[in-house]
Amino acid sequence: MDRFSFINNILLGDCGEVLKGLPDNSVDLIFTSPPYADQRQKTYGGVSPDAYVSWFLPKTEQFLRVLKPTGTFILNIKERVVNGERHTYVIELILAMRSQGWLWTEEFMWHKKNSYPGKWPNRFRDNWERLIQFNKSKSFNMYQEAVMVPVGNWAKDRLAKLSQTDQTRDESKVGSGFGKNVSNWVGRDMVYPNNVIHLATECANKNHSAAFPIELPKWFIKLFTKQGDVVLDPFIGSGTTALAAMQLGRNYVGIDLNPEYIDIARDRVAATQIALPIVAEENGDYQAISTSDSSREDKHGST
Amino acid sequence: MDRFSFINNILLGDCGEVLKGLPDNSVDLIFTSPPYADQRQKTYGGVSPDAYVSWFLPKTEQFLRVLKPTGTFILNIKERVVNGERHTYVIELILAMRSQGWLWTEEFMWHKKNSYPGKWPNRFRDNWERLIQFNKSKSFNMYQEAVMVPVGNWAKDRLAKLSQTDQTRDESKVGSGFGKNVSNWVGRDMVYPNNVIHLATECANKNHSAAFPIELPKWFIKLFTKQGDVVLDPFIGSGTTALAAMQLGRNYVGIDLNPEYIDIARDRVAATQIALPIVAEENGDYQAISTSDSSREDKHGST
DNA sequence: GTTCCGCATGAATCGATAG
DNA sequence: ACTATCGATTCATGCGGAA
Numbered sequence: 001m002d003r004f005s006f007i008n009n010i011l012l013g014d015c016g017e018v019l020k021g022l023p024d025n026s027v028d029l030i031f032t033s034p035p036y037a038d039q040r041q042k043t044y045g046g047v048s049p050d051a052y053v054s055w056f057l058p059k060t061e062q063f064l065r066v067l068k069p070t071g072t073f074i075l076n077i078k079e080r081v082v083n084g085e086r087h088t089y090v091i092e093l094i095l096a097m098r099s100q101g102w103l104w105t106e107e108f109m110w111h112k113k114n115s116y117p118g119k120w121p122n123r124f125r126d127n128w129e130r131l132i133q134f135n136k137s138k139s140f141n142m143y144q145e146a147v148m149v150p151v152g153n154w155a156k157d158r159l160a161k162l163s164q165t166d167q168t169r170d171e172s173k174v175g176s177g178f179g180k181n182v183s184n185w186v187g188r189d190m191v192y193p194n195n196v197i198h199l200a201t202e203c204a205n206k207n208h209s210a211a212f213p214i215e216l217p218k219w220f221i222k223l224f225t226k227q228g229d230v231v232l233d234p235f236i237g238s239g240t241t242a243l244a245a246m247q248l249g250r251n252y253v254g255i256d257l258n259p260e261y262i263d264i265a266r267d268r269v270a271a272t273q274i275a276l277p278i279v280a281e282e283n284g285d286y287q288a289i290s291t292s293d294s295s296r297e298d299k300h301g302s303t
Numbered sequence: 304m305d306r307f308s309f310i311n312n313i314l315l316g317d318c319g320e321v322l323k324g325l326p327d328n329s330v331d332l333i334f335t336s337p338p339y340a341d342q343r344q345k346t347y348g349g350v351s352p353d354a355y356v357s358w359f360l361p362k363t364e365q366f367l368r369v370l371k372p373t374g375t376f377i378l379n380i381k382e383r384v385v386n387g388e389r390h391t392y393v394i395e396l397i398l399a400m401r402s403q404g405w406l407w408t409e410e411f412m413w414h415k416k417n418s419y420p421g422k423w424p425n426r427f428r429d430n431w432e433r434l435i436q437f438n439k440s441k442s443f444n445m446y447q448e449a450v451m452v453p454v455g456n457w458a459k460d461r462l463a464k465l466s467q468t469d470q471t472r473d474e475s476k477v478g479s480g481f482g483k484n485v486s487n488w489v490g491r492d493m494v495y496p497n498n499v500i501h502l503a504t505e506c507a508n509k510n511h512s513a514a515f516p517i518e519l520p521k522w523f524i525k526l527f528t529k530q531g532d533v534v535l536d537p538f539i540g541s542g543t544t545a546l547a548a549m550q551l552g553r554n555y556v557g558i559d560l561n562p563e564y565i566d567i568a569r570d571r572v573a574a575t576q577i578a579l580p581i582v583a584e585e586n587g588d589y590q591a592i593s594t595s596d597s598s599r600e601d602k603h604g605s606t
Numbered sequence: 607g608t609t610c611c612g613c614a615t616g617a618a619t620c621g622a623t624a625g
Numbered sequence: 626a627c628t629a630t631c632g633a634t635t636c637a638t639g640c641g642g643a644a
Contacts, residue, residue: 083441084406084408084441085406085407085408086407086408086409086410088397088398088401088407091394091397091398092398094391094394095391095394095395098391103387103388104388104389104391105387105388105389105425105426106389106426107389109412109414109430109431111412111414111499115497119495121445121447122408122441122443122445123408123409123498124447124495124496124497124498125495125497125498126497126498127412127497127498127499128412128498128499138386138387138425140425142424142425144424144427151636152636152637154636154637154638155636155637191635191636192422192427192428192635192636193427194418194427194428194429194430194636195426195427195428195429195430195431196414196430196431336617338617339617340617341617379617380617381617383617383618383619384618384619384620387619387620416637416638417616417636417637417638418616418618418636418637419615419616419617419618419619419635419636420616420618420634420635420636420637421618421619421620421633421634421635421636422619422620422633422634422635423618423619423620423621423634424620424621425619425620426619426620428618428619428635428636429617429618429619432617503637503638503639504616504617504637504638505616505638505639506614506615506616506637506638506639506640512615512616514617515617
């Protein structure tokens with residue numbers, strides 16, 4: 001079993017075991033949403049919250065091994081409520097993974113604009129989840145220009161006239177520091193995003209139930225990989241991460257313990273290849289890692 | 304020094320020491336934003352990240368003692384970046400406080416719409432902070448109806464009030480479930496909020512510089528206390544929490560280590576009492592805890 | 607009285623330079 | 626090597642004066 005058995009396939013098995021066949025330093029991005037503790041019991045056997053960290057650590061050890069030094073691991077997770085308290089398995093996992101050698105670079109916030117309905121006497125609806133960024137080294141690839149967003153309304157109102165005064169302010173004012181660079185803003189309509197991501201949750205009206213909308217992996221795939229890179233989701237579920245990677249011209253590796261999910265994921269992947277033949281052509285060969293340097297579209301610097 | 308020396312006063316000193324004069328079980332809500340590690344060095348001396356937990360724990364021990372069993376502690380905090388990583392002192396603090404006897408009930412998220420600007424090669428701007436809810440027992444007071452949001456505001460918050468960038472991101476999701484749910488809200492006046500709070504930070508366009516806008520403590524004061532209750536902020540700073548409590552007819556206790564902040568807070572409190580005499584009258588006597596059962600406006604059940 | 611516009615500022619972080 | 630200081634970078638907001 002070489003690496004070509006992995007690239008652009010959905011594999012059945014425990015990711016901690018399956019990944020042992022994948023070479024060191026061969027993945028650019030790991031994006032996954034593991035089964036939360038005590039959730040999805042039928043499909044995953046139900047990991048109890050207290051055992052969650054020890055269940056997960058052998059897997060993250062493999063993640064660390066297969067991830068390239070320039071790669072990134074994005075973990076979508078949220079602690080569930082146990083006995084009226086938020087359980088501590090997520091924060092304990094962060095501490096344990098740091099002992100394993102991971103760097104806890106950042107924690108993005110997914111603001112779920114339509115969360116699961118419900119009312120409880122002691123808490124409100126939970127409208128956010130964590131997207132925890134781990135890295136193997138401090139110098140990882142990040143293509144920030146790939147996810148820029150339109151500038152806020154304030155720019156239209158104020159920036160137009162600002163251009164008329166920037167020359168004089170450049171000479172006279174030294175205090176603010178911002179004024180000196182006003183010229184950079186003239187005509188600028190895109191700004192960098194921040195670490196809060198606003199997306200609605202995926203509606204369950206489809207036959208698959210994805211844990212997240214496809215825009216979520218897409219955003220991180222654009223941010224942390226370039227075309228031809230390899231994206232791994234070790235808990236692929238219904239295959240959303242693989243679809244996201246395909247649509248963006250990245251290679252994928254999907255793993256799942258559940259045969260039913262494997263079937264769903266493979267079906268969705270196949271349907272996407274039919275639905276997007278032109279895109280697939282344009283983005284080049286999915287079959288080999290070696291294409292990673294050829295069809296690069298993102299002309300962004302890395303760190 | 305009896306409890307009446309505390310009620311509706313701003314006290315000078317280390318809160319861990321000052322609070323020893325306050326009786327057990329005498330506070331309904333603790334809302335505070337302690338100086339973050341290595342921040343505000345001029346005024347607080349700068350607590351190093353590595354020493355943060357051991358610096359804070361003696362204080363939370365007093366918080367636990369003075370808080371009523373039905374009370375709540377809301378901690379506004381965010382870990383800073385150290386050596387390219389998010390430091391772990393916040394999550395270590397959560398674990399340590401649980402060992403101290405606290406319950407980690409919930410973590411609210413403050414989405415700061417205007418965060419500090421800047422650009423770095425390895426991270427985006429930080430647009431959120433934690434509002435961690437700790438409790439002494441599982442049966443705490445929570446007046447959910449006091450913070451219900453009008454449906455009109457719901458539409459405003461989620462659609463109109465979102466920045467241009469958010470709306471652009473939404474377009475990709477139009478029709479995928481977000482719009483469908485709008486029909487569920489037709490005919491309803493008020494809805495419960497969730498655990499994501501959208502507020503802009505307070506710029507020092509004013510002569511004081513508050514770490515948070517007054518709406519932030521107000522929201523939690525309405526949610527976790529009724530009129531006449533006692534709200535404690537052991538790091539009162541410029542007095543925003545005290546102002547919020549006053550404006551809502553709650554008693555306050557403020558403590559701070561810094562004499563300059565004491566002066567600012569006392570001035571702002573005095574100015575508020577002048578500016579809101581009618582409100583003060585309507586809300587009854589601020590000077591005694593014993594009024595707590597009299598002028599109750601919030602007819603909400605507790606858990 | 608509105609609206610518009612100039613302007614200062616903020617719980618920041620990184621990389622380079624200096625001691 | 627390891628720490629302290631400093632300049633560069635960036636965007637949304639509220640205040641106050643002007644139109």
